[in-house]
Amino acid sequence: MGRFSDDDLRAVVARYEATRAAALTERDEQLRAFHAAGWRPVDLQRVTGYSRETIRQALRPEVRRATNVSRRKTPPQPPADYRPYGDRRPYVVAETLAALNGPAEGLVALPRHLDWSGHAEYDLSRPARLESMYKVVLTEAGTVDDLNTWLNADFLRRLWPALWLPPQLRRRWEEAFPELAATRTEAA
Known part of the structure; x- marks a missing residue:
């Protein structure tokens, strides 16, 4: 592992996560500003190349929060009578x-x-x-x-x-x- 420590690696990941979160927030704010100025979601999608769901989540932060919360739940379990x-x-x-x-x-x-x-x-x-x-x-x-x-x-x-x-x-x-x-x- 040489000259790098566990803390160095954790710092790299933390910087990335912080930068990514900040960039996501900034992008969403800008997309909401374009939307407020009259851009339709379909136009935002066409120009940015983002999916319909990405635009929807950017324009409505509560949708992103709800989506992220549902993703954190435990995965569905197979039915009780399931056999491999x-x-x-x-x-x-x-x-x-x-x-x-x-x-x-x-x-x-x-x-x-x-x-x-x-x-x-x-x-x-x-x-x-x-x-x-x-x-x-x-x-x-x-x-x-x-x-x-x-x-x-x-x-x-x-x-x-x-x-x-x-x-x-x-x-x-x-x-x-x-x-x-x-x-x-x-x-x-």
């Missing part, structure tokens, strides 16, 4: 790991309903692409058939500890298949 998206998302879980008979080698091109990224081709010999494909299929699958077609049970068991997945999805799969949860504790 991850808790509402309908993640699909396989009925059995034995039914996951997806490809185990080669190049795989996922259908658009699973991967619309434009990079839907996966080389299963490349570990990073394999992990990426499994993450996409697990998060985007809409049916058990999607899972059975594109996932391989042996790969899933091997990759499970390293896959980055939404916590809700991971929890649902591990509740259905405790052996997957065991692979995570073994890997740790």
